[in-house]
Amino acid sequence: MQLISSQMTGYMEQGSWIRKMFEEGIKLKKEFGEDAVCDFSLGNPDLPPPAIIKETLAELADQADQPFFLGYMPNFGYPAVRERLAEEVSKEQGVDVPADCLVITCGAAGALNSFFRAVLGPGDEVLSPAPFFVEYGFYAENHGAKLVTVPSKPLTFELDLDAIDAAITDNTRVVLINSPNNPTGAVYTRKELEGLAAILTKHNEGRDKPIYILSDEPYRFLAFDGVEVPSLLDIYTYSVVCSSFSKNLSMAGGRVGYALINPAIEGKETLMGAVIMSNRILGFVNAPALAQKLLAKALGSSVDISIYDDRRKAMASVLDNAGFEYTMPKGAFYFFPKAPGGDDVKFCATLQKEKILAVPGSGFGCPGYFRLAFCVGENVIMRAKDGFVRAMKNAS
């Protein structure tokens, strides 16, 4: 008896590098103890949520005996939370975003899927620069579409606009970008985004369906050295933003985020209606009530990003000391150095012998590199110093 679909069988056999490393980590920690392993494999924010979350939870406890405290609500979320979110997002994007351009979703992942469900059909293509967040391929295929990837420029991971231009076909429906980027830490400049917008505007001529830019921005808050994270809303009309509070409020398990439809899109009400409908019929129904109530109070707060910046500098010093080649991340909490010797899978195995866990770039569609997440204390980063030096020596 075949219990599951062939597609799912394939997915499960394929596995994911992040999951593999996660399982290796559990094994190593069991054998050598938690403190002996330096685990840079997971992008799971380890900083505690801001104090306002605990305060609000205590306040909410007093309301928990009210009818509908955790009841159903409109599929777009609590109207008052959406109003508050609109204020905050307008500040962030530098564009006036009315509340009725927002759908509150189950994280950025829920927003991506709800938007895809609204616009994609069988045979459609979602184009994404590589390396890319590993779930994108699954999300496109959830809706009968396929992910087409275009390599970014080596080492700097800037957009290769000529390559993107050449990869667009009649089936391209969405260009999916992520800035600040997981796994590279790149932040696309205004010039790059304007270049991308010009290419898509050219391709849109004569089409009856626009090519959207979907900008995945859960790391927007985490840009270092004052670097600008430009908004796409005033650069390209057919732009949609998805984001979440998984990283800036360390609320990844709270599952709350949003999709933002550019207010400048003519007929945006239809697109909004479709995304709200998708949120419902994909089975999300609405984003979790409790997380939305927390969000209403916590909007505008953030974890202490100076801690991430200190870790970034510590990791850079450890990598420099061992002689790795990399581009300093401008945002997010990842490094994506070159794998010495060129074989990323082999090099991650070498690191593992030093009890250092990293994810091969192959898992992000970019062999020859490896990802280090700095969602760990500075003590763990410093503890890995000698291990990186030995791994580098063994590889060369």
Ligand SMILES: Cc1ncc(COP(=O)(O)O)c(C=O)c1O
């Ligand atoms: C680039 C990127 N997009 C989307 C997500 C999903 O975020 P969420 O937990 O808000 O669904 C993540 C999570 O790590 C991510 O790194």
